[in-house]
Amino acid sequence: MNFTNRRVLVTGSTRGVGRVVAERFLSAGARVAINGRSDTAVRQTIEELGGADQLVGAPGDLSSAAACDAVVQRAVAELGGLDVLVNNAGIYVIASVEDSTEAIWDTTMAVNVKSMFFCSRAARNALREGGGVIVNHASNAGLQGFSGCVIYSASKGPVVNMTRALAMEFAPEIRVNCVCPSTLDNEMGWSEFNLKDDPQAAYEASAEGAPLKRVGTSHDAAAAITFLASDDASFINGIAVPVDGGKAAGK
Secondary structure (H helix, E strand, C coil), X not given: CCCCCCEEEECCCCCHHHHHHHHHHHHCCCEEEECCCCHHHHHHHHHHHCCCCCEEECCCXXXXXXXXXXXXXXXXXXXXXXXXXXXXXXXXXXXXXXXXXXXXXXXXXXXXXXXXXXXXXXXXXXXXXXXXEEEEEXXXXXXXXXXXXXXXXXXXXXXXXXXXXXXXXXXXXXXXXEEEECCECCHHHHHHHCCCCCHHHHHHHHHXXXXXXXXXXXXXXXXXXXXXXXXXXXXXXXXXXXXXXXXXXXX
């Protein structure tokens, strides 16, 4: 895929899937705005990726509408416009209904839902100038319900349906799609596996539960995101793509 001179903002791109997404855009010729809550983490990521001439920083906590506006405005100013927004920032809290608190609810909804809406709104004018693209990072928890992480599941369902609604309202100038990965073999995924008595057995059970018989990686999710942002997907709009080895297809 060729993203030469495309201007891309990837939220939550200092680690995990977001960082891999940023790397893929960078290697394909894009100029990328790196976002994270910490200025230090953003600067470190830019240094480690080694693309200082193609990377800019747009740090900020995205849990408020004002912060979303500020991050998007900085990215647009630093990049000289915007062609792609990847709403990747998110948190994963595993808690039963009984152990869930109002604070967990508020924080999860602010980061996982509110940030995607307000970043999309803030980016709309810049994106429509060149026929832009938004890709949201949802989850298979937005397609199915999961015991033990009800609040997380409740936050990802809206992302899937918000993607559809934005795709309708922002068309024809802007395409909007989302990806729905299952638990991945990365830091966030292992935070779940490590809660089990036997983390390795939990990992193996996750692999066995997928028709493709493996656990996905950050690269699997990032590949789907960059594809949806590319010209190869120019007639794809308003869909949620499971990246789960076939788990959503049935049993």
